Amino acid sequence: MLIKPQLLVAGGGIAGLAAALAASLAHWDVRVFERSEQFAEFGAGIQLGPNAVRCLRHWGLLPALQALAVQPQQLQVRSAESGQVLGQMALGQQMQERYGAPYLTIHRADLHRVLLQALQQREGVHIKTGEPVLQVANHSSPLNNHAAIAVRTPMRDSIEGDALLIADGVWSQLRYTVQAANAPLWFTGHLAYRALLPMEAVPPCWRAANVQVWLGPRWHVVHYPVSAGRLLNIVVLVQGQAPVDLASWDHAGNAHVLAEALAGCCPALQALVDAVTAHGMQWRLWPLMGRKPVSGSQEMAQGLMALAGDAAHPMLPYLAQGAGMAIEDAAMLGHALQQYEAPIATRLQHYALLRWQRNAQVQQRAWRNGQIFHAQGLLRWGRDWGMRLLGQRLMDMPWLYQGPPGLHLDAHPLP
Numbered sequence: 001m002l003i004k005p006q007l008l009v010a011g012g013g014i015a016g017l018a019a020a021l022a023a024s025l026a027h028w029d030v031r032v033f034e035r036s037e038q039f040a041e042f043g044a045g046i047q048l049g050p051n052a053v054r055c056l057r058h059w060g061l062l063p064a065l066q067a068l069a070v071q072p073q074q075l076q077v078r079s080a081e082s083g084q085v086l087g088q089m090a091l092g093q094q095m096q097e098r099y100g101a102p103y104l105t106i107h108r109a110d111l112h113r114v115l116l117q118a119l120q121q122r123e124g125v126h127i128k129t130g131e132p133v134l135q136v137a138n139h140s141s142p143l144n145n146h147a148a149i150a151v152r153t154p155m156r157d158s159i160e161g162d163a164l165l166i167a168d169g170v171w172s173q174l175r176y177t178v179q180a181a182n183a184p185l186w187f188t189g190h191l192a193y194r195a196l197l198p199m200e201a202v203p204p205c206w207r208a209a210n211v212q213v214w215l216g217p218r219w220h221v222v223h224y225p226v227s228a229g230r231l232l233n234i235v236v237l238v239q240g241q242a243p244v245d246l247a248s249w250d251h252a253g254n255a256h257v258l259a260e261a262l263a264g265c266c267p268a269l270q271a272l273v274d275a276v277t278a279h280g281m282q283w284r285l286w287p288l289m290g291r292k293p294v295s296g297s298q299e300m301a302q303g304l305m306a307l308a309g310d311a312a313h314p315m316l317p318y319l320a321q322g323a324g325m326a327i328e329d330a331a332m333l334g335h336a337l338q339q340y341e342a343p344i345a346t347r348l349q350h351y352a353l354l355r356w357q358r359n360a361q362v363q364q365r366a367w368r369n370g371q372i373f374h375a376q377g378l379l380r381w382g383r384d385w386g387m388r389l390l391g392q393r394l395m396d397m398p399w400l401y402q403g404p405p406g407l408h409l410d411a412h413p414l415p
C-alpha cells in the first residue's frame with residue numbers, strides 16, 4: 001500500500017481548514033490541531049469575491065455555500081452624511097459573467113461549517129480540537145535520509161509529519177518559528193464594530209440583497225445580508241484608541257462610543273445603527289491588528305514549514321479579502337503539494353514564491369483603500385467626484401477578482 005505524506009496544520013480557522021481540504025484533495029493525509037475546545041459560531045459576515053469562490057467551487061463546495069450565502073446584486077457607495085449614492089457597481093449575474101464565478105456574502109461560521117463538513121467526509125483527515133500546537137521541531141533521520149517535522153501539544157510530546165502549515169491567525173506565535181517571519185504585530189489604529197441584525201428588524205429599505213458602503217470622515221459603514229438573507233451583517237469601521245486589553249480579539253462593543261463616532265451621519269444610517277441596540281443585539285468590537293506587508297517568499301515558507309492566512313499576512317478588511325487570500329493560499333498550496341516529483345521543501349518554496357507578492361499587494365491595497373474610504377477635505381472631494389464620474393470603472397478590480405496568476409482551476413468541481 002502506498003503511504004501518503006502527512007501535512008500537520010496548526011489552526012482550524014478558514015485558512016487551516018481550506019488548506020487541509022486542498023491537501024487532502026492532493027492525496028495527502030492531514031492532521032489539524034485547533035486550540036479552541038470546539039468550533040464556535042465565531043465571527044460575522046464576510047464577502048467572498050469570485051477569486052475566492054472559484055477555489056471553493058473547485059473543491060466542490062459551491063452548492064453547499066449557495067444554500068447559506070447571498071449573491072448580492074449591487075455594490076452601492078453612499079455619502080454617510082447626505083445618504084446620496086456616490087457610485088455603484090453591478091455584482092450578481094454581471095460579476096459572474098465577467099469573472100466566471102459569483103460574488104457571495106456569507107456568515108463566517110457558515111463558510112467554516114461547509115469546510116469542516118467536507119473534511120469530515122474525507123479519509124485520512126484528523127481534526128483535533130482543544131489541542132494547541134505549542135512547539136515545532138525539525139526531525140531528520142540520517143538512516144533513511146528522511147526529513148520530517150514534529151509538533152508538540154499539551155497531550156502529546158511529538159507528532160511527526162512531512163510538512164507543517166502554520167495557520168494560527170493574526171495573533172500567530174508559531175510564525176516566529178519561521179526565521180524571516182519576524183515582523184512585529186501592531187495595532188493599526190482602526191477598530192471594527194460588528195453586529196448581526198435579524199432581517200425583520202432591519203428598516204425595509206435596507207433589506208435588498210446589496211452591499212451598501214457609507215463613507216464618513218475617518219470612518220465608514222458596510223452592510224450586507226448573510227445566512228441566506230436571514231441576517232444583516234453591519235460593520236462600522238472607525239479610527240480610534242485601542243481598547244485596554246489588546247490581547248483579546250473580540251470585545252463587547254460600546255454602543256455609546258459608537259454613536260459619538262458616527263455623529264453627523266444621515267437619519268437613514270442612524271436608524272439602521274440604532275436598530276441594533278433597539279432589538280437587543282450587541283456590537284462586538286475588534287481592534288484591527290497588522291504587520292508590514294510580506295516582503296519575500298522566505299516569510300511564507302522555510303524548510304518543511306509554510307504559513308497561510310492571517311498568520312502570514314494580516315490585512316485591514318478594506319478590500320474584503322482576508323479570508324479570500326487564505327482560500328487562495330490553500331488552493332495554491334494544494335497545487336504545490338501535488339508536485340510529487342519534487343522534494344517537499346521545494347514544493348513549499350514553490351507555494352511561497354507564487355503567493356507572497358499577491359498577498360503583499362492585497363495588504364497594501366487594503367491599507368490604501370482605508371485612506372480613500374476615510375478621506376477628509378480635498379481628497380474626499382476628489383474621491384466623491386471620481387466616484388460619481390467613473391463609478392464601476394473605479395470600483396471594479398480585475399487584477400483581484402480574476403484570481404492569482406499561476407493558479408489554474410477548472411470551472412468544474414473535483415470529483
Ligand SMILES: Cc1cc2nc3c(=O)[nH]c(=O)nc-3n(C[C@H](O)[C@H](O)[C@H](O)COP(=O)(O)OP(=O)(O)OC[C@H]3O[C@@H](n4cnc5c(N)ncnc54)[C@H](O)[C@@H]3O)c2cc1C
Nearest residue numbers: 011013014015035047133169192309310320321322323324
Ligand atoms: C471586521 C472584519 C471584516 C472582515 N471582512 C472580510 C471579508 O469581507 N472578506 C474576507 O475575505 N475577509 C474578511 N475579513 C478577514 C477574515 O475574517 C480573516 O482574514 C480570516 O478569517 C482569517 O482566517 P485564518 O484562518 O487565517 O485565521 P483565524 O480565523 O483567526 O483562525 C486561526 C485559528 O487558529 C487557532 N489557533 C491559534 N493558535 C493556535 C495554536 N497554537 N495551535 C492550534 N490552533 C491555534 C485559533 O483558535 C483559530 O481557530 C474580515 C475581518 C474583520 C476583522
